[in-house]
Amino acid sequence: MVIIILAFVPVFALTGMEGKMFHPLAFTKTFAMVCSTILAITLVPVLCTFLIRGKLHSENANPIMRMLRAIYQPVLRWALRHRIITLGAAVALLLGALYTATTIGSEFMPPLDEETALFMPITDRASRSPRQPASFASRTSSSRGPGRRDGGGQGWPRGNIHRSCADQHE
Secondary structure, three states, X not given: OHHHHHOOHHHHOOOHHHXXXXXXXXXXXXXXXXXXXXXHHHHHHHHHHHHOOOOOOOHXXXXXXXXXXXXXXXXXXXXXXXXXXHHHHHHHHHHHHHHHHHHOOOOOOOOOOOOEEEEOOOOOXXXXXXXXXXXXXXXXXXEEEEOOOOOOOOOOOOEEEEEEEEEOOO
């Protein structure tokens, strides 16, 4: 559990917009993991004494565990016999991860282009043409998607029009 909780330590180091977006996620997940660990240590053993009755079977009696051990034991034996290859592969993976971490960059969020707006009008039933605000002088892109006659649960009666418009002050 500690490893899973420590995986979110870098999220707590984020600043700016990234920190504002992801700190609540990190706090919530960390709080949930700490609470589940406390329950696993305190409540679960008590409940086991009340709920588990009868004869307890060994792990070898479980066919899934037998299959997993049949796969795991030869791999473990090979890794222990070939220690240098195993450690070399682990070091190579570590160096690859460190190289990737140094070249990944520092920008987490993409830059926002706040000079454009997405215009999603509802088609006017009388004229069958969308109404465009007067503050937008030029249209940079436009697309129309067909919709169902009943609106399809999306709130658009007969289709939807996506129009990206640039500000007239450009």
